[in-house]
Amino acid sequence: MMTTGDAALRLGIDLGGSKIELVALDDCGRVLLRRRRPTPGGSYRETVAAIGGLVAAAEQDLGQRGSVGVGIPGAESTVDGTVKNANSTWLIGQALRDDLQALLQREVRLANDANCFALSEATDGAAEGAETVFGVILGTGVGGGIVVRGRVLAGANRVAGEWGHNPLPLPDEESLPPAPCYCGRCGCVETWLSGPALAADHLRHGGEALTAQQIASHASDGDAACEATLRRYERRLAKALAVVVNILDPDAIVLGGGLSNIDRLYQSVPQLWQRHIFSDVVQTRLLRNRHGDSSGVRGAAWLWNVD
Numbered sequence: 001m002m003t004t005g006d007a008a009l010r011l012g013i014d015l016g017g018s019k020i021e022l023v024a025l026d027d028c029g030r031v032l033l034r035r036r037r038p039t040p041g042g043s044y045r046e047t048v049a050a051i052g053g054l055v056a057a058a059e060q061d062l063g064q065r066g067s068v069g070v071g072i073p074g075a076e077s078t079v080d081g082t083v084k085n086a087n088s089t090w091l092i093g094q095a096l097r098d099d100l101q102a103l104l105q106r107e108v109r110l111a112n113d114a115n116c117f118a119l120s121e122a123t124d125g126a127a128e129g130a131e132t133v134f135g136v137i138l139g140t141g142v143g144g145g146i147v148v149r150g151r152v153l154a155g156a157n158r159v160a161g162e163w164g165h166n167p168l169p170l171p172d173e174e175s176l177p178p179a180p181c182y183c184g185r186c187g188c189v190e191t192w193l194s195g196p197a198l199a200a201d202h203l204r205h206g207g208e209a210l211t212a213q214q215i216a217s218h219a220s221d222g223d224a225a226c227e228a229t230l231r232r233y234e235r236r237l238a239k240a241l242a243v244v245v246n247i248l249d250p251d252a253i254v255l256g257g258g259l260s261n262i263d264r265l266y267q268s269v270p271q272l273w274q275r276h277i278f279s280d281v282v283q284t285r286l287l288r289n290r291h292g293d294s295s296g297v298r299g300a301a302w303l304w305n306v307d
């Protein structure tokens with residue numbers, strides 16, 4: 001760790017498509033400083049400069065040098081270290097880590113933003129103390145990340161936890177035909193479990209054009225069509241998570257993203273997944289995130305939790 005003070009200063013950067021957020025954490029995870037600015041969309045050079053500017057300003061204000069971790073909407077290629085799979089397309093093919101290290105004059109750690117979410121919740125969030133954690137983002141898209149004993153499991157291809165692009169298991173009549181996914185495959189988990197997918201499923205079954213949040217809220221008010229849509233969603237989520245349990249068998253699964261705010265998922269899904277999991281008793285905990293939208297940036301800072 002390169003710090004000048006007694007305690008370690010950890011700077012986390014969440015590089016999103018519309019904003020770049022910085023948070024400075026002390027050893028206990030307390031927020032010392034938080035900044036955000038719009039992402040210079042379309043310009044890689046300006047994006048790197050913007051991150052450099054945020055780090056320099058934070059360190060000047062805090063009078064201390066820190067470690068830097070960056071969460072990105074993509075992954076680093078194992079071939080040449082450049083960014084791949086990013087929906088912020090101007091990052092693709094760029095040597096982001098090398099360029100940041102040259103600019104900031106220190107080692108920089110980079111991770112996928114869903115991995116940062118999982119790391120944040122495993123370190124001092126809802127799954128604090130759990131040995132193996134699967135973090136899931138259920139939002140506009142669906143992502144996942146795995147943390148084992150405080151470390152992100154990146155994987156041989158840097159795709160560990162990319163559960164959103166597995167096919168939904170055990171398709172039944174209500175889940176057919178599989179919809180095409182932007183990734184080029186069909187019937188991906190994301191095409192059933194994202195917010196837009198929930199809304200589209202409601203329409204497909206003859207419901208009104210509503211957002212995922214409206215469907216959840218109408219269901220709790222007793223709307224039968226919304227209730228049926230939410231039940232289909234719960235059954236699919238339970239099946240898709242059961243596959244993860246059978247392979248990884250995590251101690252805890254933490255949900256993030258907009259759909260993680262649907263209260264009933266934490267009771268209904270563990271009841272529904274039981275029959276799909278190859279075990280007499282299922283002790284896996286399904287948890288709502290603790291840090292909300294801040295988990296991504298906090299997890300980026302915690303990339304320096306271990307040496």
Ligand SMILES: [Zn+2]
Nearest residue numbers: 165181183188
């Ligand atoms: Zn896909």
